[in-house]
Amino acid sequence: MKLILCIKWGVTYSHEDVNILYGMVARNISGDFKVVCFTDDVSGIRSEVECLPLPPLGCDIPSDVPGKWPKVALWSKDLFGLQGVALFIDLDSIIVDNIDGYFEYGNPNDVITARNWLNRFRKSAQTSVFRFPIGGHSYMLEYLRADAAFVSRRYQYEQNYVTHKIQGGVKFWPECWTRHFRIHCMGSWPFRYLRPPILPAGAKIITFPGLPGPADAMLGRWTEHGEIRSPAEHLRWIWSQLRARKKWLKHISRFNQRAGWIEKYRFE
Secondary structure, three states: OEEEEEEEOOOOOOHHHHHHHHHHHHHOOOOOEEEEEEEOOOOOOOOOOEEEOOOOOOOOOOOOOOOOHHHHHHHOOOOOOOOOEEEEEOOOOEEOOOOOHHHHOOOOOOOEEEEOHHHHHHOOEEEEEEEEEOOOOOHHHHHHHHOHHHHHHHHOOHHHHHHHHOOOOOEEOOOOOEEEHHHHHHOOHHHHHHOOOOOOOOOOEEEOOOOOOHHHHHHOOOOOOOOOOOHHHHHHHHHHHHHOOOOOHHHOOOOOOOOOHHHHHHHO
16 A cells, blocks of 8 residues: 655645645556545545644744744654555645656665755755655654754754754655756746746656746746736836836746646646
């Protein structure tokens, strides 16, 4: 039984995101599998998904600390009786190929993540997609609970904490498996004007840290309330901002053309 986990809390993601993830998993996995969603709102989630309460973090993270620290609760010694090896996938991920390899690669006791693409030479983890043995690293949660303010401020982001505190160190998937939409699909800012986002060869999961998210990238806009512009239209808009002496520099890179292939993998 292949076990896939996701977390939905608050309003950032909807039941539709959980349902879409389930559909993508079902189309790209072999054999028996189960998708478990930890959530504070089960309404609208399809019946095939097993819904469980949010695992308790058991401590308060200071409001000035960034990162998704509730994910650390997954390291609990007892995760509602779940057992074995689990693959966690963020809800803003797109599965584009068979994911059996994520369960077969490495040792079952390994903690395996994507390499953080922004800090490649530091061998740091990126936890949009990671595999771990349930209950095998409960010290991670216990150490955070002992002094949550100190630990969270020291590491800032949950994935930095995972990088530095997993005993024996994290391992990494083959580099081509897990890709970052902005970096590997959109490319650097000049290419964003010359071509639509590409699907990298060998990719199995595309992740979307930051903006744009999958739904907006699919339509060719940066945010939910952003405008859909052609490359020429966006450059003219930047020129208008410059002439009006408004902030414009950051908007040069905040442009993406429509990634039509996202719709195919999300819904078909």
